[in-house]
Amino acid sequence: MSLIDSPHASVGASVTQAVLHAAQRLGLERGALLAAIGLEESQLADPDARVPFAIQERLWELLGERIDHPEPGLALGQHLAPGPFSVLGYLLQSSPTLSEALAAGLRYQRLVGEGGELCLEEDAEALRLIYRPLHPGRPATRTRVLALMSFWVRMMAPLLDDFRLLRAEFGHPAPAEQAAYRELFACELRFCAADYALVLPAALRDASLIQANPPLQQLLRQHAEALLARLPSESLVARVVTLLGAQLAHGEPNRAELARTLHLSERTLQRRLAEEGSSYQQLLNDTRRQLAERHLRDGRLPAAEIAVLLGYSEPSVFFRAFRHWTGLTPGEYRARYAAQAGRAAPTDGS
Template identity: 85%
Template sequence: MTSSPIDSPHASVSASITQAVLHAAQRLGLERSELLAACGLAEQQLSDPDARVPFAVQEHLWQLLGSRLPPPEPGLALGRHLAPGPFSVLGYLLQSSATLGDALAAGLRYQRLVGEGGELQLEASASELRLIYRPLHPQLPATRTRILALMAFWVQMMAPLLDEFRLLRADFAHAEPEALAVYAEVFDCPLRFGADDYALVLPASLGSAALIQANPPLQQLLRQHAEALLARLPSEGLVARVVTLLGAQLAHGEPDRAELARTLHLSERTLQRRLAEEGSSYQQLLNDTRRQLAERHLRDGQLPAAEIALLLGYSEPSVFFRAFRHWTGLTPGEYRAQYSQPLS
């Protein structure tokens, strides 16, 4: 099971990434003015690299690019023509970091500066670093174009910064396509399709590898600028962030409140206090998240209730059955039967 980021009607992306996408499209032979007109964008909206563009507008741009560029995989073609510079402060911040681990940490902290069309996450083990991207609207065709462009760009940006850059694997949530040569050329590693997430998997040893363009004085100035820009963005709200993290934790078993608090850079006590200030609690959000996911699985799929219990982090199906009856007054089987009956 994968979690999805919070879908806000106010989601936006930076004007700088929109500029970068348009520049890449121009290099591939598309007319900039036609794309702007079709998306309802004006040049003055893009003149300030720190300005914001509604995510829905840029999503329309990706849709146009996916339909106007030739196959196979317009996203990979676009990603290979994206340049780090137009990404403004975050691109330079990543390149000037001391190590790849520092760059990834900065990417996680400041990802909203680039855009709010998805969530970047990092899973680390003794042998692997797994850089995961979970998009808004994963079902839309434009999303595949967008994610492949981003993944190709990340590889293009990281490779020159490390003497021994390599990928262990690249994961893709979509089914295996017929044309694999372009994937092999871009990622140069084993490919896995039909995966739970879109992800780039790197050796854990690269986390401590020094970056060729490390520049501590510049890094300090860029971080100050990035913090100021982050503070200007509308707050997502702690409740929304906790719900997103709970969804991710549930994919791996019983959620861990202490780990969630650490991810948010809070103590458990502060987490509880701030949730109370927003009229909620950790346990309430966990119960609500589990209930929403359980009802969705029972309505939309054919997974056995015992498997749904495991997906929701319950150690025993019986615990899930009792919780579900408490929430709805029905057993999982009764709930599914109710929603499978044709409407009269």
Template identity: 75%
Template structure:
């Protein structure tokens, strides 16, 4: 479950990502000083890797880079983007135990890198769809920016797995004349004029162990990432709790004390701050479970007993009682009602 989308007017990106883009452009022969001047940036704004810059500033940089003399500038830049300069998130992904864990961390902490769009994960049968929804999708520079990010995803993950092969890559724009750069980067079937940008992976790959897994480092990085996330505006504590609940539910009954620790809060402080936002832990847990239950029942064929396990219930009967309290219907009745609407 992704985090809440920030106000586009106040969207920001990390200085570390901006540095990475500048380095990639430099490898392609772009003059750094001219690029900085063209988007009204100074070197002093980039000294702290955790500093934030207005997204509009970096978007102006992408606009310049979209004019590079390459058949697909975004892919050329993506091949030269190094994950290290992305600061804490890059290292967090690399040290994850499995690809599934890395994707969960990517979804949880994506705002640390930038707010120029939002990554979503959807499962369809034996496929996992990683979809990227950019701000300002109709701007010409957006194609360059998103292609650079997608190419970087592949560059980052490939060395971490013994056999990383996407099932397909999809792009919003029409099929270009030169497919060479695409086949070189993605090495999989390509779909153009698609509804959204994204990569499709085999679901079985989520359990694949990562070569650089490091649990102690992962714990330290998560603490740092949570502290950085807490500094960012526009996402309330309630939204962060919902995100963590979505992750915990997949592993059983959520643990309030563990969730509070993940947020660097005591349970009492968590309770007080949620109350200040007009919410509570139990209310958010119930709302999250109800939302997920209704989604599974209306859009899939999973048996209700399996849905109960996915929602962290130890017994299906407990889920059935809760669902009837929420909707006045049994899960089976709700599913039939939704199918009837179709």
């Protein structure tokens, strides 16, 4: 179970409003869309209300079918407006620097929706803003994620004097026609990537935003905290998965330390996980497997380094575990994925 894979996942009504407005600008009839997904106008009256993610996903599916464009998501993203994204959109725009804006986006992302997880990876050269969608294999996901990535570029560009992307990465195969991608992202394009991501120069980390307004940001942050507190709490499984991911970066996870972080005894932790149909060891194995497969698909790290990142004391222990999970060695898994990606999309479109 992932951080967001829950039947109770929802999105902000303001996001649904923004998507519907964009669809109208592209010639679709709002009433017909609402009727098709079973949503009433009254459910969207409060911008801080919530809409079940399953309904929002059905809306994206319809838009992917009905918009006459090679990439409906890119077309939609060009018509999404920051305003309807309510408090988070204004909070990002009023932040003093890009790093503070990104920090706010990470903390308050659930206010916008729970259809994916936004992450940030940083090194000396780049900021990698990653979006890991719920249900990555569904047809609606491509439309949705492309719209979000397009919108993020349109929102960030006016806020920074020297905005540019180093690279844009996409989890789907390269399309035959890439002109819309090149025009929008204006950077190297990578398809069949391990994640959907926008990669920015590290020099932009501390760049000042043109619309910075610290007093307004403080007020908006207080409102965002109040809204966040009203959302249903994450399951214990989700919280454990998050902590395991953080601990794995520093070696073998420590169950006792994790339990203390959650203000639980180890016995209570085991019992409550069992009540949610899971266990500590199962979550550790699942987290390691997901991270291992992601690193191997990405192709940048040797298997021995991946073993260290996943907290294994010896690469051989990792190799045995990976073979148990998949029936393949890490090298065989990487070669198979590379062959599949090569058949699907041999070009990066840059």
